[in-house]
Amino acid sequence: MRSARGVVVDASVALAAVLLEPLHSQALAVLEKSAAPGSRGLCPDVFDTECAAGIVKAVRQGRLDTGLIERTWSSVAGLPLDRHPATEIGADALQVALDHGISAYDAMYVALSLSTGLPLVTADNRLVRMLSGTGCELIPLDEITVT
Numbered sequence: 275m276r277s278a279r280g281v282v283v284d285a286s287v288a289l290a291a292v293l294l295e296p297l298h299s300q301a302l303a304v305l306e307k308s309a310a311p312g313s314r315g316l317c318p319d320v321f322d323t324e325c326a327a328g329i330v331k332a333v334r335q336g337r338l339d340t341g342l343i344e345r346t347w348s349s350v351a352g353l354p355l356d357r358h359p360a361t362e363i364g365a366d367a368l369q370v371a372l373d374h375g376i377s378a379y380d381a382m383y384v385a386l387s388l389s390t391g392l393p394l395v396t397a398d399n400r401l402v403r404m405l406s407g408t409g410c411e412l413i414p415l416d417e418i419t420v421t
Contacts (some may be wrong), residue, residue: 285324
């Protein structure tokens with residue numbers, strides 16, 4: 275990962291880690307590095323709601339057994355990420371969403387990245403494509419090298 279001082283992490287990264295999706299090793303590496311001394315991991319406080327929606331989707335699609343919901347949720351809730359109040363970045367996020375045709379949820383992560391100067395790590399390659407050339411540094415999860 276390029277940033278030694280921290281990253282903004284979106285829900286797709288956390289879900290890749292806790293649902294053991296194909297990029298889970300990369301997701302775990304990002305989360306571990308963001309928890310290291312001298313670094314930090316940030317996310318907007320909508321992160322937990324997005325992760326909850328992802329867990330429900332995984333159960334409905336048969337990718338997660340209902341007996342694992344509590345443990346999976348505990349894994350998400352215990353991630354060492356600083357939750358940033360959406361109320362502080364909401365106006366900027368709305369403008370980002372309108373300017374770039376992305377969801378308000380995705381725009382929360384982008385606005386947090388822009389306001390902190392930290393790169394945004396995401397498994398959402400569509401988001402990466404849509405924001406190419408906008409000044410927001412995005413790191414696609416599939417480009418993370420695990421050593």
